[in-house]
Amino acid sequence: MPGGRLSHQDRLDIADGLAGGLGYAEIARRLERPTSTISREVARNGGAGGYRADHAHYATASRARRRRTGSAATDVPAADPRRAYVERFAAMMVEGGLPRMASRVLALLYTSDTRTLTAPELVRELRVSPASISKAIGYLEQVGLVHREPDPVRRLQHYVIAEDVWLKAWEVSARTNHNWAETAAEGIAVLGPDTPAGQRLAQMAAFFDRLSEDMSGGAGFQDCLAVLAVLQGTVDAGAVAAALGWPVERVTDVLDYAVKTSGEDLAEQPAGEAAVGEA
Structure with a gap:
């Protein structure tokens, strides 16, 4: 040994x-x-x-x-303070519910001067296998926290952290809470609202539904999204980005999100209510 x-x-x-x-x-x-x-x-x-x-x-x-x-x-060899900080940063995200390897990759990307690293660089820095990096990147891409860009010279992919990474992380968390609420509601229908399990699930559904609504900004926020969705075709994204000091991509992402969310809200309404709202 x-x-x-x-x-x-x-x-x-x-x-x-x-x-x-x-x-x-x-x-x-x-x-x-x-x-x-x-x-x-x-x-x-x-x-x-x-x-x-x-x-x-x-x-x-x-x-x-x-x-x-x-x-x-x-x-006595001194510990690398940057590496130690990356691990502490990642540990904090793990406590928040992010998978461990995805947390380490995200922490390393966020603390990189360029906000972008290749797979070999991630493998070398984190001292893990390429398969571990591939799995972590796949998860981060799926939730919109990281995207990849091809290297203009070499046959490599650069992994880039999203410009509005924490907004996207917030949206992921809000969607997760919404899914918890929906799953609990399904359980009530299966087990019955008058059973002990159904009553527990009702409390769970109410809690996560309220949490999801609070994180989404409530009804007022949804009204703002509806207005943005209507204005999408007439808004000058470049001018809005310049006024806010945002990247144009962030403005277009907000507008796209407004269209998607408002469309879902209208689809969930009964036909009569949707017609009144449109009137």
Whole structure:
């Protein structure tokens, strides 16, 4: 079995294993380490319920520096502060519900000077397999947080973070809450509104429906979208973008969103109500 100190990646794998409910022996087998090494590492750094890979890595380095009294500080390799920040940034997004690898890719792209990286660069920076990057990029593209652009010279794809990434993330969250509400409503119809389960689902549906409406801005916001949808053909997107200091793409995205959302709202209304609204 390999010896030496646990690496940062080893500790990330330990944290993943604990989160997935694996025992120390299974984690040790996957890392090709003695079980005692894993058990000591976890016990020393918060236990199975409180183990955090980044904290464990830096705490171990700190203990090593304290033990090496009389040695120069440069004898201990310093942690890369940028890499550490990217991991903390990603951990925050994971706590918010984003998949772990997608969070790491998004955090790295967001902290890049150019807001764009290629797949080989992501693999090198995050020290993971190309397949992991491909899966994470696929998810981020699906929810609109990242898009790809071809390299004009080389046969490479550049992955670019969306200009309005946090607005898009907010919209994804609002849609998720709406889906929760709809799923709960379907359950009420299946199980019956008078059953204990149906009553719990009714509370769930009401909660997520209100949350989704609040995140979407409520009825007033929908009225604004309806007006924007009507004006879409007459609005000078370039002039609006210049006045707001936005990219033109962001203005056109808002107008497209207004058309899509307003159309869905009208489709959900009974025919009589839609006619009154149009009148």
